[in-house]
Amino acid sequence: MAFQSSSLSCSSSVDLRRPSAKASDIFGSQLRSLEIEPTHLRLLDSFKRSPKALRLTAVMGSPAQETKDNKPKVEEVSDHFKELRHRFLGFKKDKYLSNLEHYQRLSEVQTPKFMVIACADSRVCPSSILGFQPGEAFVIRNVANLVPPHDNGPTETNAALEFAVNSLEVENLLVVGHSCCGGIRALMSLDDEENTSSFIRSWVFVGKPAKLKTKASASNLDLDQQCRHCEKESINRSLFNLLTYPWIEERVKNGTLSIHGGYYDFIDCTFEKWTLDYKGNSLAPDDGCSINNREFWS
Numbered sequence: 177m178a179f180q181s182s183s184l185s186c187s188s189s190v191d192l193r194r195p196s197a198k199a200s201d202i203f204g205s206q207l208r209s210l211e212i213e214p215t216h217l218r219l220l221d222s223f224k225r226s227p228k229a230l231r232l233t234a235v236m237g238s239p240a241q242e243t244k245d246n247k248p249k250v251e252e253v254s255d256h257f258k259e260l261r262h263r264f265l266g267f268k269k270d271k272y273l274s275n276l277e278h279y280q281r282l283s284e285v286q287t288p289k290f291m292v293i294a295c296a297d298s299r300v301c302p303s304s305i306l307g308f309q310p311g312e313a314f315v316i317r318n319v320a321n322l323v324p325p326h327d328n329g330p331t332e333t334n335a336a337l338e339f340a341v342n343s344l345e346v347e348n349l350l351v352v353g354h355s356c357c358g359g360i361r362a363l364m365s366l367d368d369e370e371n372t373s374s375f376i377r378s379w380v381f382v383g384k385p386a387k388l389k390t391k392a393s394a395s396n397l398d399l400d401q402q403c404r405h406c407e408k409e410s411i412n413r414s415l416f417n418l419l420t421y422p423w424i425e426e427r428v429k430n431g432t433l434s435i436h437g438g439y440y441d442f443i444d445c446t447f448e449k450w451t452l453d454y455k456g457n458s459l460a461p462d463d464g465c466s467i468n469n470r471e472f473w474s
């Protein structure tokens with residue numbers, strides 16, 4: 177199976193027993209977060225010393241200076257922003273100015289039909305893979321696309337949900353999970369008894385019920401397969417958790433809001449989509465809530 181044979185970062189293990197797990201362990205080797213921070217600081221230092229010189233360097237693209245630590249140089253960071261500037265101006269010319277009336281209306285009000293909860297993983301951008309245009313989807317992304325239950329208290333995820341459901345009155349909530357999720361691997365790998373100060377550990381623990389269910393039903397599988405199982409199980413758990421918010425359940429009950437799950441496999445580039453079938457007694461996920469409208473896009 178492609179999933180097992182892949183050499184992507186999904187097969188690297190995460191050791192959360194350390195006091196502070198590196199973000200790059202969670203999101204894969206493509207994210208060089210520990211290198212970005214010192215670069216950012218260097219950029220600020222340079223800017224403080226001579227902002228004009230920095231701007232001149234960025235514009236003229238003068239030869240990069242050697243650094244002792246092999247980290248990205250200021251000029252390289254500037255190149256990244258040159259690319260972003262180019263993309264932004266392309267968006268302005270090809271999209272914004274070409275549809276000026278639409279974007280002017282959007283500047284006054286947003287009426288998205290979707291709220292999407294997706295993973296922070298850089299490879300699963302919902303706007304890219306599902307083609308959401310500005311104004312179409314209210315999006316929040318977090319590690320492992322988890323929705324905590326209402327009783328867990330405030331987080332930025334349920335704050336965004338409250339605004340999207342009660343103020344924007346979105347019609348669809350879509351939780352999007354994905355293959356090779358580092359957050360789910362962290363959840364599956366962590367020692368439940370270990371007490372550390374890791375923010376990642378504390379967050380992914382929201383998905384513990386999905387982990388327990390995976391361990392109960394797929395304990396004969398290897399860790400990669402268990403992770404894939406848990407990636408989908410945790411989506412369903414998040415769908416159930418959405419119903420623990422009274423203002424969500426009420427809208428689902430009266431038919432003005434639907435709850436959907438999605439799973440993006442970026443190895444095979446397929447997308448699976450399903451809808452929670454609410455029957456008025458859906459707050460017992462372990463009893464099995466039914467799913468309908470399952471579709472597989474390949």
Ligand SMILES: [Zn+2]
Nearest residue numbers: 295297357358
């Ligand atoms: Zn993920």
